[in-house]
Amino acid sequence: MKCPYCKQNDSRVIDSRSADDGATIRRRRECTSCGRRFTTYEVVERQPLMVVKNDGRREVFKREKILNGIIRACDKRDISLESITSLTNDIERDIRNTMEQEVPASEIGKLVMSKLKNFDEVAYIRFASVYRKFADISSFMEELQELQAHKEQEKDK
Known part of the structure; x- marks a missing residue:
């Protein structure tokens, strides 16, 4: 050196x-x-990671977008910034571990949803309402029922 x-x-x-x-x-x-x-x-040298948006556009992966989305979903919850940052780190690590140079935005959204489901139920529902763009109360209720079923499965394990 x-x-x-x-x-x-x-x-x-x-x-x-x-x-x-x-x-x-x-x-x-x-x-x-x-x-x-x-x-x-x-x-560690990181390869550039591109996100393929739903309309086909590509943009550079920005970890801050995930962090900000999770912070908004956790608003007024008793969750530390350290826990949110750790969750964001886990999500980014999982994305980068795919070794793909381009990742569809939909896959990132699904990964965030799956991590939030076990992290905080209220944050999960808040994030889902934005990510899945609930059109009406019935689609919202379906998501709640799915979450309840998941919670019961976890309890039975």
């Missing part, structure tokens, strides 16, 4: 630590030439 001070190419690692919940490695280095210390960060 090139020293930012003297520009020599030789340095040694004196300390390594995990950062960002294990997504990054922080390394303290010391230049073998000038003796000054500096910090570097090692992260």
